Amino acid sequence: MPDIHIEREHSLGLARARELAFKWAEAAEGRLDMQCTYEEGKSSDLVSFTRSGANGELRVTKDRFELHARLGFLLGAFRHRIETEITRNLDELLRQDDPVRAFEEGLAKVAAKKAKPAPKTRKA
Template sequence: MPDIHIKREHTLGLAQARELAFKWAQTAEAKLDMDCSYEEGKTSDVVSFKRSGVNGELRVTPDRFELDARLGFLLGAFKDRIVAEIEKNLDQLLSQDNPVQAFDQAVAQASAKKKKSGGRPA
């Protein structure tokens, strides 16, 4: 089974990283039909996620996001594309002055595009 491992350093601190990860979990549940659980710790958090074809964890620390996911057979065929999209979005988000606000704006734009296209991906 293919595995995805993505690690990105950041300078957000735990509070802002936690807020961003929590918003990601909420969006993953709403938009990707993921089951997410969020476990807060003193020095780090873990977001566990799963749905048909994928499961994994996002570890959140004051200076790093680390995502590990296991893909099922069907999604495994798209591993390279999935990794590239996750990395592109994460790098773009972390390059912003206010990543939490940038995430909210990206979600709103994606929702507007989806509504404009009649619910089909743009």
């Protein structure tokens, strides 16, 4: 059975990380037809999720998100695509909560566009 393992460090603290993890669980239920259970702990929380062909956990601490997912046979064929999408969604969620990171990434995009030469136009 193919596995997905994603870790992201953060500096949000447990209270804010808990809010984001709860938001992530709501989105997983709404968009991915997952059934999620959220267990709050003293030093970490655990979001367990399941649906036909996939299940896993998202562990939330004051400084880290750690996701483990197990894919069934059919979804396993799409492991890389699923992993890319989960990573993108988790990074986007963290980026929205970090205005400095969002600003830096915006600057990097602008710099990349300026570095590309402008396309040549033909005169009629």
